[in-house]
Amino acid sequence: MDILKLKGSGQAQTTSEDKVAKPEISSLASVAADRSESKGDFVPRRPGAGLEAKGVHAWFGKHHVLANVSLNFPSGTVTALIGPSGCGKSTFLRTLNRMHEFIPGAGMAGEVLLDGTDIYKSGTDVTKIRLKVGMVFQKPNPFPSMTIGENVLSGIKLAQLKVSNKDDLLEECLQRAGLWNEVKDRLSAHGGSLSGGQQQRLCIARALAVKPEVLLMDEPCSALDPGSTLRIEETIRQLTESVIVVIVTHNMQQAARVSDFTGFFLSDGGPGQLVEVASTKEIFSRPKDERTEAYVTGRFG
Amino acid sequence: MPDLSALPETLPERRELTTVPRFSDKVFRGVVTAGGFVALIVLGLIAVFLATRSFDVFRMFKLGFVTGFNWDSGDPDNGITPILGIGSMLIGTLVVSFVGLFFALPIAVGTALYLTYYAPYWLKKPMTILVDLMAAIPSVIYGLWGFFILMPHAIYWAKLINKYLGWFPTFSVPLPIFERSPFIAGLVLSVMIIPIITAVSREVFSQVPLDRIQAAYALGATKWSMIKTVVLPFGSSGIAGGAMLGLGRAMGETVAVYLVLNLYFLPNFHVLFSAGGSVASMIVTKFGEAGSLELKGLMAAGLVLFIVTLVVNYLSNLIVRRASRTGR
Numbered sequence: 050m051d052i053l054k055l056k057g058s059g060q061a062q063t064t065s066e067d068k069v070a071k072p073e074i075s076s077l078a079s080v081a082a083d084r085s086e087s088k089g090d091f092v093p094r095r096p097g098a099g100l101e102a103k104g105v106h107a108w109f110g111k112h113h114v115l116a117n118v119s120l121n122f123p124s125g126t127v128t129a130l131i132g133p134s135g136c137g138k139s140t141f142l143r144t145l146n147r148m149h150e151f152i153p154g155a156g157m158a159g160e161v162l163l164d165g166t167d168i169y170k171s172g173t174d175v176t177k178i179r180l181k182v183g184m185v186f187q188k189p190n191p192f193p194s195m196t197i198g199e200n201v202l203s204g205i206k207l208a209q210l211k212v213s214n215k216d217d218l219l220e221e222c223l224q225r226a227g228l229w230n231e232v233k234d235r236l237s238a239h240g241g242s243l244s245g246g247q248q249q250r251l252c253i254a255r256a257l258a259v260k261p262e263v264l265l266m267d268e269p270c271s272a273l274d275p276g277s278t279l280r281i282e283e284t285i286r287q288l289t290e291s292v293i294v295v296i297v298t299h300n301m302q303q304a305a306r307v308s309d310f311t312g313f314f315l316s317d318g319g320p321g322q323l324v325e326v327a328s329t330k331e332i333f334s335r336p337k338d339e340r341t342e343a344y345v346t347g348r349f350g
Numbered sequence: 351m352p353d354l355s356a357l358p359e360t361l362p363e364r365r366e367l368t369t370v371p372r373f374s375d376k377v378f379r380g381v382v383t384a385g386g387f388v389a390l391i392v393l394g395l396i397a398v399f400l401a402t403r404s405f406d407v408f409r410m411f412k413l414g415f416v417t418g419f420n421w422d423s424g425d426p427d428n429g430i431t432p433i434l435g436i437g438s439m440l441i442g443t444l445v446v447s448f449v450g451l452f453f454a455l456p457i458a459v460g461t462a463l464y465l466t467y468y469a470p471y472w473l474k475k476p477m478t479i480l481v482d483l484m485a486a487i488p489s490v491i492y493g494l495w496g497f498f499i500l501m502p503h504a505i506y507w508a509k510l511i512n513k514y515l516g517w518f519p520t521f522s523v524p525l526p527i528f529e530r531s532p533f534i535a536g537l538v539l540s541v542m543i544i545p546i547i548t549a550v551s552r553e554v555f556s557q558v559p560l561d562r563i564q565a566a567y568a569l570g571a572t573k574w575s576m577i578k579t580v581v582l583p584f585g586s587s588g589i590a591g592g593a594m595l596g597l598g599r600a601m602g603e604t605v606a607v608y609l610v611l612n613l614y615f616l617p618n619f620h621v622l623f624s625a626g627g628s629v630a631s632m633i634v635t636k637f638g639e640a641g642s643l644e645l646k647g648l649m650a651a652g653l654v655l656f657i658v659t660l661v662v663n664y665l666s667n668l669i670v671r672r673a674s675r676t677g678r
Contacts (some may be wrong), residue, residue, distance in 0.1 A: 139544075146568065192583075
């Protein structure tokens with residue numbers, strides 16, 4: 050299987066022949082184009098910084114669900130992981146902050162490097178890894194016994210961190226999650242009183258409060274209405290200032306709208322594998338692999 | 351586009367919506383309805399039985415039956431009028447039950463947390479079965495164990511507590527007699543109610559939504575901080591409910607308490623001192639030798655215990671519902 054690896058510069062490897070040879074195959078290409086052009090000459094601020102998966106395999110018991118995935122997530126970028134159900138993209142996401150190992154019988158091989166250090170190295174404090182690599186889940190899951198404010202700061206409490214000014218942090222996180230104006234007058238209301246979309250942005254604010262370097266999002270909008278989805282996507286775009294975002298999505302429009310790079314996963318009954326990764330524009334206009342093309346044009350999946 | 355504010359002048363007549371159940375459905379409905387009502391009827395009949403049998407006693411002693419501390423069946427031949435009051439026994443029941451709950455609650459919640467979150471996979475099942483089995487041991491066995499095995503040790507502990515915490519009124523004793531005290535009865539009760547509190551707590555702990563647990567872990571939580579922020583708030587209502595169930599069981603417990611508690615018809619708050627009360631045990635103690643009036647008094651005591659237990663259960667329901675509004 051032909052696996053392209055992204056280089057740290059964030060530029061995908063494409064040859065000029067491809068651009069000429071193939072017409073744009075997907076209407077999503079134009080959406081994606083706006084996105085990646087603005088990031089076209091992006092240079093990571095800290096060379097060597099970022100998240101990199103090297104030859105990652107994953108198992109549930111004896112079931113091999115993911116094979117040999119290598120992907121680089123440069124800082125300041127959003128990477129979308131797409132593919133049909135059961136292709137291992139969510140499992141891959143969960144190997145990136147060691148949430149994978151919660152499932153009994155879970156196993157993995159390969160390396161995940163965060164700023165050059167393997168997060169699976171023996172002696173690693175898993176809780177510290179999860180502080181650096183935060184996660185937002187499919188279903189909004191604020192802590193219902195806590196107020197909105199307590200929810201945002203819950204990570205500080207859970208990880209027993211010290212913060213000098215909690216009010217500032219609270220406002221900053223809610224601003225970044227695009228929720229501040231809606232909740233600033235009712236920070237002591239319960240998290241459950243918010244709408245689904247607001248709850249999800251609250252979860253994003255909560256994840257940001259512990260200052261992660263990477264934010265993993267597992268289908269964050271699949272339980273939300275289109276309006277809320279757009280708000281979250283705006284939020285994601287703004288987050289790239291400070292965090293690397295990796296988002297799993299079933300919604301190809303979403304991948305096209307928010308991401309700089311897109312990885313396509315596929316399973317042919319065996320373990321899921323990474324078929325192709327390139328800039329989002331490439332994936333939606335001139336994918337190299339015909340299976341990617343079939344998927345993004347909606348011919349299967 | 352239709353104007354949403356404009357409704358037709360005349361609304362159509364509402365149709366009757368009926369579902370005709372099948373015969374088999376009717377039969378099943380009859381069976382389960384009967385089952386449900388049997389429980390209600392039995393409960394009601396017990397209440398009626400106790401109320402009619404104890405009517406005379408309540409007419410004679412009025413509220414004094416509940417608040418009075420004396421129990422004297424009287425001697426009509428010698429002109430001694432009977433006086434029946436279960437106040438001290440009621441207080442004693444509460445004291446013993448709360449001592450039991452005090453020891454049982456932390457142990458049971460700890461056991462439930464261990465079984466749900468810490469125990470290795472192979473140990474979970476056998477240990478759960480063993481804890482559940484504790485509830486199946488007949489209470490007379492607990493009573494005998496409490497009397498012969500636990501009491502010698504418990505007296506030593508009671509003396510220690512008295513020596514170092516005796517300045518606190520509850521832990522002082524009027525006389526240095528430590529046998530068959532509310533403290534020892536409470537210890538025996540705590541062992542007896544641990545299984546029920548553990549079972550209820552374990553049940554709610556296993557229902558904690560996985561996404562909340564994962565949310566906590568994804569924020570860098572340790573296991574203990576996850577339990578503190580997610581599991582305990584979610585489970586608080588269940589723990590309270592289990593505790594109340596345990597309290598109800600402790601208050602109704604008869605034989606075990608009868609064996610390890612010295613019944614004494616004066617209110618005693620010195621938990622380490624050999625004098626206590628328990629309505630249920632009192633009924634057993636007096637039943638064999640009771641005359642006709644005293645027997646009615648015991649029925650009345652039963653009625654009071656019945657009502658108190660119902661109130662405790664009702665309160666536990668209230669707590670559970672209030673906790674579940676804020677906790678979930």
